[in-house]
Amino acid sequence: MESTKTPPGITGPQEGRNVSVVPVRPVDIGAFLPPPALDGEAMKRLLSIAEKYGQKVFPPDYLG
Template sequence: MENPKKSPITVGATEGKAFSVVGDTYRILVGGAETNGAFAAIDMLIPPGGGPGPHEHSQIEESFYVIDGEIEVKSEFGEYIATKGSFVNIPKGGVVHGFKNKTDKIAHLLCIVVPSGLETFFEEIGKPVGYDEFLPPPPMDPESVKKLLAIAEKHGQKVYPPNYLDKIDKPEHS
């Protein structure tokens, strides 16, 4: 008798497809193909100086858990320093955000996106690499930027200039 249930998905510590994306290494743990589009989980290694620039994706909710290291998260609502054990959620709706590793150590993040889709963007713009292999960020000449913007749009993303969030007013703390 055949079991109608789906078997669990297991991925070893260094298994899965890994891609160099903007100089970071993103390993797809599970994607929409395996979750029927429900979600994707991505293991992210962010080298010193790394991290994606300002972008938005209005139809995807994105969450990060900092496994190790530290990142500076910027959004149109301000800045947050996420250290080991921190959690960040970017809700659906198109919040412009980005993050940077401003330390001298690799930051390790677990990223969950609902629904899936972000992983296919990474697969399309990234270059296959080993789990802990880093490539330098690709050049951002006008032709490369035009290509990136078109691919981003195809995947429901919008990419902004690197200094876009620098002009955002920082919230006051009392």
């Protein structure tokens, strides 16, 4: 990853901070990106965020 300063014209809490620039690859229209791999730690983090905002989390096959 390349580190750079915040681009000119960007204001707010990120102003003046170092930010990471990630190269972007285009995706075909109608295509979906693969879901990220979630290990136990990532799942705990997502569940805590969902709980914080009052969201309910269900398994992928819940309605199946």
